[in-house]
Amino acid sequence: MKKIFLLIFLCIFTLGFSQKKKKAKSKAVVEKETLIIYTEQDAESTKEARVIAGFLKQNPNHAKTDYFKRKLIEIIMADNSPEAKPTIKPISKEKIEKIVKNNELNSAKTIAVNSTPATIEKKVNYASVSNTNNTSSKKSEPSEESKRTAAMLTHIFSNDDNLKEAYINIKNRSSCNLIVKISGKKYYNLSVPAKGQNFILIDKGEYVLTTMVCDAKYSSLKRINKDIELELNVSE
Known part of the structure; x- marks a missing residue:
């Protein structure tokens, strides 16, 4: 009699273990692919320059465009921002205000952040200008993260359809x-x-x-x- 109960118990245990194993194996990856669309809420809540830049590119005539331009510049120029580390001299508040008033973020211009006045080119490029002095220390060189973010902003603001x-x-x-x-x-x-x-x-x-x-x-x-x-x- 005990052998029968033991056999039944083993069958139930084996069945339960097998079902549990099958259930574990049945897990699969769920993927969702979408076009990148940035909302006002995304731009408000983020601390990423990439997100704000994307929102400005997709919504150039938004009512809060100037506000988001200022926020973007503040993030880029923040002391703890990777984009600010390779600069020679922090941009002044007066220059930031001038950039915003001139609506340079949505035009095909380059903002070069260093001790010299901002220059204008055909493509948008937020990469910091490297020191022309060959004897400058390595600390003034852009970090990999800075280069990556600069390339991303350049890509987002580019008007070239053949990128x-x-x-x-x-x-x-x-x-x-x-x-x-x-x-x-x-x-x-x-x-x-x-x-x-x-x-x-x-x-x-x-x-x-x-x-x-x-x-x-x-x-x-x-x-x-x-x-x-x-x-x-x-x-x-």
């Missing part, structure tokens, strides 16, 4: 950190924190995106010819 680059913004909705591998004619790695996001500027083309979202494998073939946003999460 060779596009950018991907990846939002990680899962509770696990991600390293997204982007493989194609060039190779990129993008780290995305749990419940966070990150972006990367890449050459346009066809790529395979792969990563592990917690325990679920993600792989997707994408033809990237425009700026896109991807949300990644695991199904419950």
